[in-house]
Amino acid sequence: xxxxxxxxxxxxxxxxxxxxxxxxxxxxxxxxxxxxxxxxxxxxxxxxxxxxxxxxxxxxxxxxxxxxxxxxxxxxxxxxxxxxxxxxxxxxxxxxxxxxxxxxxxxxxxxxxxxxxxxxxxxxxxxxxxxxxxxxxxxxxxxxxxxxxxxxxxxxxxxxxxxxxxxxxxxxxxxxxxxxxxxxxxxxxxxxxxxxxxxxxxxxxxxxxxxxxxxxxxxxxxxxxxxxxxxxxxxxxxxxxxxxxxxxxxxxxxxxxxxxxxxxxxxxxxxxxxxxxxxxxxxxxxxxxxxxxxxxxxxxxxxxxxxxxxx
Numbered sequence: 001x002x003x004x005x006x007x008x009x010x011x012x013x014x015x016x017x018x019x020x021x022x023x024x025x026x027x028x029x030x031x032x033x034x035x036x037x038x039x040x041x042x043x044x045x046x047x048x049x050x051x052x053x054x055x056x057x058x059x060x061x062x063x064x065x066x067x068x069x070x071x072x073x074x075x076x077x078x079x080x081x082x083x084x085x086x087x088x089x090x091x092x093x094x095x096x097x098x099x100x101x102x103x104x105x106x107x108x109x110x111x112x113x114x115x116x117x118x119x120x121x122x123x124x125x126x127x128x129x130x131x132x133x134x135x136x137x138x139x140x141x142x143x144x145x146x147x148x149x150x151x152x153x154x155x156x157x158x159x160x161x162x163x164x165x166x167x168x169x170x171x172x173x174x175x176x177x178x179x180x181x182x183x184x185x186x187x188x189x190x191x192x193x194x195x196x197x198x199x200x201x202x203x204x205x206x207x208x209x210x211x212x213x214x215x216x217x218x219x220x221x222x223x224x225x226x227x228x229x230x231x232x233x234x235x236x237x238x239x240x241x242x243x244x245x246x247x248x249x250x251x252x253x254x255x256x257x258x259x260x261x262x263x264x265x266x267x268x269x270x271x272x273x274x275x276x277x278x279x280x281x282x283x284x285x286x287x288x289x290x291x292x293x294x295x296x297x298x299x300x301x302x303x304x305x306x307x308x309x310x311x
Contacts, residue, residue: 042265044273045225046248046256049073051099051108052173053214054087057249057294058100065276069219070254072101072129076108077152077214078163079174083141085214086171088292093167095294106130110159112166125162127155127173143174145214151177152214176212218281222265223253230262231311240307249294250304 048057049070054077064071078086078094088094096113108127142149152174154160160172213219225248232245248256257265257273265271270279291304 042224042257042260042271042273044255045258046253048249048252048254048256049101050252051076051101052097052110053077053085054289055094056096056098057252058098064103068213069215072108073219073254074214075176076155077143077145077174077176078167078171079141079143079152081170081172083143085143085145085174086167086169087289089288091167091169091171092292095292097167101129103129110162122162125159127157127159140177141174143214145216150212150214153177176214217284220255220278221251221253221284222255222257222278223248223251224257224260224262224265226258226260226262227265231308234311235307240303240310242303242307246304247294250290250292252289252294 046059047061047063047070048059049063049072050057051072051074053074076099078091078097080086084090086094098111100109100111101107102109106129108129109124110127111124139154141152141154143152144150155173155175163173164170228246228248228251234240235243235245255273255278257271266283268280270277272278288305
């Protein structure tokens with residue numbers, strides 16, 4: 001006999017039990033009261049976005065939310081000249097590239113470790129935000145992301161020469177192209193939030209509409225402080241090959257929650273935070289990126305995935 005789609009889903013769900021994951025959820029406006037246990041009524045403790053995919057996190061206290069996630073989250077990526085998306089696994093220097101979105105000055109600001117960049121290279125560069133989705137790009141490229149091709153436009157200006165010098169590899173900044181013709185550009189007029197979560201299957205992208213994003217699968221990633229603390233207690237007890245404590249940034253969440261039991265975020269169908277309701281969209285299957293310590297130089301992989309398999 002042949003396996004059905006339901007059989008495949010059941011097998012994947014079983015496998016997910018033994019792999020470290022970050023929970024995903026869709027965000028929408030409240031539609032009635034949620035009935036969560038008293039110990040599982042979370043609040044958002046940290047908001048993080050990643051304007052340039054696979055670079056340092058940009059942490060904020062408050063931030064606009066658009067229909068498809070935090071404004072400007074994973075809107076850009078760095079690609080080589082063949083259109084291959086660069087990650088910290090391929091280019092460890094990305095761990096020292098710190099993007100910052102300045103909503104007042106309306107610029108994306110990229111900063112790099114001055115010692116690594118060298119005295120001959122400026123330590124930062126700026127890219128204008130206004131009209132970005134209409135900006136004439138020097139060329140278009142299909143960026144390979146998680147086995148699929150995503151359309152992008154190569155951003156004009158000095159940023160590409162700057163990136164190539166600072167990262168030590170010929171590359172360019174690529175901006176995600178639009179998804180459909182209906183929505184408008186991201187702006188600070190969007191709904192605000194002070195927390196984070198993630199969405200379901202990536203939608204089909206089309207050229208010529210509002211902005212797409214370089215998500216792996218969904219717009220929000222959520223993890224709780226309690227879950228990371230429980231994992232660190234497990235590691236400290238010597239139950240795995242590694243004993244160093246894990247920082248929450250290794251899971252690259254958008255929203256970090258407090259006020260819930262360990263791993264409760266993986267059991268909710270929905271939760272309310274920051275005046276919004278976040279609906280579960282499934283677990284995010286993590287790649288070796290979580291092995292890279294985001295607090296250091298970024299080039300010291302640790303066996304976190306192996307430890308999670310034993311957790």
